[in-house]
Amino acid sequence: MLESLEKMLAKGVDNPLLRFGLGKGYLDLGDHARAAEHLQRCVALDPKYSAAWKLLGKAHQGTGDMVAARQAWEHGLEAARAHGDKQAEKEMTVFLKKLEKAALKDR
DSSP: OHHHHHHHHHTTOOOHHHHHHHHHHHHHHTOHHHHHHHHHHHHHHOTTOHHHHHHHHHHHHHHTOHHHHHHHHHHHHHHHHHHTOHHHHHHHHHHHHHHHHHHHHTO
């Protein structure tokens, strides 16, 4: 699947759904940096895409960049609330709380 999505991108197709698919695919493979790259482009194309913000936070978390993860989830919460996406809102709230707990432990 990733190969065909990459081919589409190489042909000049670029849209939020394509970037989301690439980001999710790379995230599933554990390639967090590459996932973050595509998901960052996805939310640049569509800042209201709450599911992309959620995965972008996960990708940043996977690279160890907790500041970027927090920022992604905070943006994602705004997007989710604006569109009534309650499930994404709940999930990102939990992610942020876990991030906060981890930060407190590290002090």
